[in-house]
Amino acid sequence: MTVELPNDPARQDVLDAVPTFWSNPLYKPGATADNSLPISSEEVMTAQRNWKRLAPLLERCFPELAETGGAIRSELVELKALRQAVGYGGNEYGRIFIKADSALPVAGSIKARGGVYEVFLFAEQLAKLRGILADGDPITRLADVDARALFSDHTVAVGSTGNLGLSVGIAARALGFKATVHMSSDAKRWKVERLIRLGVDVIQHEADYTTAVEQARVAAEGDPSIYFVDDEQSRHLFFGYSVAALELAEQLRSLSINVDPAHPLFLYLPCGIGGAPGGVTYGAKVVFGDSVHCFFVEPVQSPCALVHLMSGSEELVSVYDVGLTNRTEADGMAVARMSGFVARVMKNMLAGVFTVSDDDLFRWVLHAHENQNIRLEPSAAAGMAGPHFVLKHPVGREFVAKEGLEGHMTEATHIVWTTGGSFVPQEQFEDFLGQAKALT
Ligand SMILES: Cc1ncc(COP(=O)(O)O)c(C=O)c1O
Numbered sequence: 001m002t003v004e005l006p007n008d009p010a011r012q013d014v015l016d017a018v019p020t021f022w023s024n025p026l027y028k029p030g031a032t033a034d035n036s037l038p039i040s041s042e043e044v045m046t047a048q049r050n051w052k053r054l055a056p057l058l059e060r061c062f063p064e065l066a067e068t069g070g071a072i073r074s075e076l077v078e079l080k081a082l083r084q085a086v087g088y089g090g091n092e093y094g095r096i097f098i099k100a101d102s103a104l105p106v107a108g109s110i111k112a113r114g115g116v117y118e119v120f121l122f123a124e125q126l127a128k129l130r131g132i133l134a135d136g137d138p139i140t141r142l143a144d145v146d147a148r149a150l151f152s153d154h155t156v157a158v159g160s161t162g163n164l165g166l167s168v169g170i171a172a173r174a175l176g177f178k179a180t181v182h183m184s185s186d187a188k189r190w191k192v193e194r195l196i197r198l199g200v201d202v203i204q205h206e207a208d209y210t211t212a213v214e215q216a217r218v219a220a221e222g223d224p225s226i227y228f229v230d231d232e233q234s235r236h237l238f239f240g241y242s243v244a245a246l247e248l249a250e251q252l253r254s255l256s257i258n259v260d261p262a263h264p265l266f267l268y269l270p271c272g273i274g275g276a277p278g279g280v281t282y283g284a285k286v287v288f289g290d291s292v293h294c295f296f297v298e299p300v301q302s303p304c305a306l307v308h309l310m311s312g313s314e315e316l317v318s319v320y321d322v323g324l325t326n327r328t329e330a331d332g333m334a335v336a337r338m339s340g341f342v343a344r345v346m347k348n349m350l351a352g353v354f355t356v357s358d359d360d361l362f363r364w365v366l367h368a369h370e371n372q373n374i375r376l377e378p379s380a381a382a383g384m385a386g387p388h389f390v391l392k393h394p395v396g397r398e399f400v401a402k403e404g405l406e407g408h409m410t411e412a413t414h415i416v417w418t419t420g421g422s423f424v425p426q427e428q429f430e431d432f433l434g435q436a437k438a439l440t
Pocket residue numbers: 109110111161162163164270271272273274275276277331332333335377379380419420421
């Protein structure tokens with residue numbers, strides 16, 4: 001199918017695969033209160049309670065969580081030396097932080113918030129159904145021999161560009177499930193190897209992400225022993241991610257950083273299919289209301305959320321439909337078609353989307369390493385362009401004016417959500433740095 005994008009200041013840049021900034025014309029205040037949404041804000045609180053209930057089991061399965069009592073949390077790190085290096089020296093940028101999901105325990109990426117959550121919830125549900133876990137039993141029962149025996153008769157399956165597969169595979173194997181991960185052709189070799197070492201069955205497709213998910217879904221259909229984590233539709237993944245906003249609120253409070261109309265908050269979230277950034281956006285809107293403005297960021301050849309949301313179409317529009325290739329080194333964002341579920345929720349809630357080149361991703365990986373000793377993979381560095389677009393791009397300036405934020409930008413807080421990288425093996429990381437140095 002070929003799709004004509006509507007007239008918009010960002011249209012030609014999108015088609016030419018040039019970095020650009022799109023402001024969502026349907027963005028409106030109070031969007032979480034829309035009764036026609038398929039979800040409700042209480043589900044964020046339910047997810048937080050679920051995480052707390054699962055925490056002792058998580059701690060039992062993953063000793064690295066002992067320090068946090070089973071919570072999977074990331075640090076909020078203020079940009080210091082890195083600010084100058086990436087051109088954010090001036091005080092017009094307010095305060096800039098990294099939300100370091102790149103170093104999340106268990107899975108080394110934001111996908112720990114979704115994949116681990118869904119697998120552990122499924123384990124609890126299955127154990128209850130089979131009479132292994134009764135009301136009032138400690139959740140750590142699920143690490144006992146009989147629970148593991150039950151889980152070993154079941155397979156958890158997922159389609160992935162890499163990091164979701166890692167988080168689901170790690171979580172499933174920790175509980176004793178069998179696991180199958182259908183990888184798209186973009187998946188990096190080291191992610192595949194790590195899963196194989198864990199005893200995960202990895203099926204590598206010579207096809208893109210949408211196809212890998214579809215084939216995983218078909219393989220799971222009709223086999224009741226397979227539980228399929230559906231990245232295109234899963235509400236569990238979405239709400240698992242959403243709880244990150246409550247964590248962020250607590251961190252900002254502890255730094256005495258206000259979020260209100262005079263102190264706006266900006267989140268910059270790397271987007272693949274949309275589940276992780278969509279879940280965080282929804283959570284943030286529930287927690288901070290209209291004082292937070294969330295932007296997705298995508299590679300210039302894979303802006304699936306941008307083209308779909310810009311098109312205004314009811315049917316999902318893919319990047320191929322507008323002549324783009326979906327080729328990028330940012331494997332986590334190499335997705336041609338966004339989730340329909342997330343698209344529906346983001347319609348009036350997402351402030352906009354910007355795009356970045358692969359070369360810039362490598363440069364930011366190098367800067368983050370050299371200036372602040374943070375290890376990122378290319379997908380994870382994408383949000384770094386956010387403050388620049390909002391403050392310097394003509395469409396960004398218009399956005400700031402339209403939202404009545406002109407007098408408040410020095411009081412703003414910008415959060416660059418870095419979404420993965422701490423598990424990248426040294427050799428692969430040096431290769432990223434080498435590629436970045438070759439560009440400078
Ligand atoms: C490092 C990284 N960042 C961002 C994303 C985007 O998440 P989603 O596909 O849920 O939009 C991914 C997805 O795998 C990822 O691996």
